[in-house]
Amino acid sequence: MKHSLVLLFAVALFASCGPQSKRSLPILGERDLSPSGDTIYRSVPDFSFVDQDSQAVTNATFAGKIYMVDFFFIHCPTICPKVKKNGLRLYEKYKNDDRVLMLSHSIDTKNDTVAALKRHAEKLDIDAKKWHLVTGDHDAIYGIADDYFSVAVVDKNVPGGFDHSGRIILVDKNRHVRAFCDGTNAEDVDRFMKDVDLLLEEQFPGGDKK
Amino acid sequence: MKKKTILPTTLLLFTAFCLQIFACQPNVYQGGERIYTKYCANCHMDNGEGLSALIPTLAKSDFLAPNRDKLPCIILHGIKDTIVVNGKTYAEEMPAMPTLSDIQITNVLNFINSSWGNQQEPYKLEEVRALLERCP
Numbered sequence: 001m002k003h004s005l006v007l008l009f010a011v012a013l014f015a016s017c018g019p020q021s022k023r024s025l026p027i028l029g030e031r032d033l034s035p036s037g038d039t040i041y042r043s044v045p046d047f048s049f050v051d052q053d054s055q056a057v058t059n060a061t062f063a064g065k066i067y068m069v070d071f072f073f074i075h076c077p078t079i080c081p082k083v084k085k086n087g088l089r090l091y092e093k094y095k096n097d098d099r100v101l102m103l104s105h106s107i108d109t110k111n112d113t114v115a116a117l118k119r120h121a122e123k124l125d126i127d128a129k130k131w132h133l134v135t136g137d138h139d140a141i142y143g144i145a146d147d148y149f150s151v152a153v154v155d156k157n158v159p160g161g162f163d164h165s166g167r168i169i170l171v172d173k174n175r176h177v178r179a180f181c182d183g184t185n186a187e188d189v190d191r192f193m194k195d196v197d198l199l200l201e202e203q204f205p206g207g208d209k210k
Numbered sequence: 211m212k213k214k215t216i217l218p219t220t221l222l223l224f225t226a227f228c229l230q231i232f233a234c235q236p237n238v239y240q241g242g243e244r245i246y247t248k249y250c251a252n253c254h255m256d257n258g259e260g261l262s263a264l265i266p267t268l269a270k271s272d273f274l275a276p277n278r279d280k281l282p283c284i285i286l287h288g289i290k291d292t293i294v295v296n297g298k299t300y301a302e303e304m305p306a307m308p309t310l311s312d313i314q315i316t317n318v319l320n321f322i323n324s325s326w327g328n329q330q331e332p333y334k335l336e337e338v339r340a341l342l343e344r345c346p
Contacts, residue, residue: 077305081253081261088262123263123302 025170025178025199029149043175044147049105049134052117057103057132059175066199067101069148069169070183071141073108074120077159079166083183084124087168091131093193099204100196102131105145107162109138149177170196173203242321245314249307250322258326264302266295269326278330282315282338283345312339 032040048058068090072080087102094100106112112120117133135141148169155163168183170192178199181192201207247256250268254260258269266273273295274281288306292299310318316338323330 075303078252081265082255084264085255085261120264125262 023198024202025195028177028179041176042147044171044177045144047136047140047144049132049136049141050114051128051132051134052114052121053128054114055128055132057134061132062101062103062171064173065099065101066173066196066203067103067171068196069103069105069150069171070167071105071107071145071150071164073106073160073162073164074112074116075108075160076162079184083166083168086183086186086189087131088124088126089186089189090168090193090196091126094196095127095130097200099200104131104133105141106133106135107141107145107164109135109141149180168192170199172199239317239321239324241314242317242319243325245310245318246321249310250318253304258322258328263298263300266293266298266300268322268328270296270328272296274323274328274330279341281319282312282333282341285315285318286310286342287345312342315342 027041029042031042034040044059046059048056051057068087070083070087072083087104091102094102106117112135114135117135121128121131121133145164148171150165150167150169166183167180168189169177170179172178179192179195181188181195183189253265254268255265258267258271260267268274273293277284284304285307287308289304292301294300313335316333316335319338320332322328323332
């Protein structure tokens, strides 16, 4: 009896040291039930914007990839530069990884023309094929911010005239939002990088980087 | 004998105390640091390094010394000119900070001038006031 207890304890102890069930990222946002009882997760709807190279950017651009999303405007006197700084860290980390893309939406659709975005991208020294800075229809951009659980509103009372969150959002191959971070906070972005790596492992089990 | 040692011991302790406090403070211009965090760090970053070719660095910036007389006005009124900092050209506009007082501008300049490897002569309030009166 005593022996079996010790054995049980040892097994339990050993089991707890064994391979842990891996942390996996949740699918964020609302969900519905299909008539057959399956859970249907809300996904990022269809969109079509134009990037700094005048190229159309749609869902097809991100087919088979995971991507990171944020909202900004060029003449932003508040949080944008910090978010861009951390965006550049993400860009540097994943710039040679073809499984990952980046998408920044300008919420100042009046001033941030394609030419202005082009100039901005050159100053940031980023590749348009990797990091798309897009503009488009005002309502479409503000609408999709909701779909990404980000915030963007025109507000004359905040510096720069637009209020928005500094979130960077992670979207998977199936158009599901899986994680986000506070793009102004370098430590939170460190944590977010681990989420990106985790999603890569989940969605590209073979590790097929290219 | 006992009385004689009290004064030097107290002095020694006091000096150690002061040194300790001084050593614990990374920058003596804490008021300036608060203003920097609130008004400058969003763009110039907490460590003063700026952002790519968009926002110039303040850390070890070669723009500070030769433009000493212009800096108070640049902070108050912003800048639209193209400038060269540490060999890089910057053409973005810096917004004005019209709500800052001359005292706040003095404090933030002294914080910047003594942070991240910068070692510029501190500004005196009268100096900043005089410069602000002559802003272009």
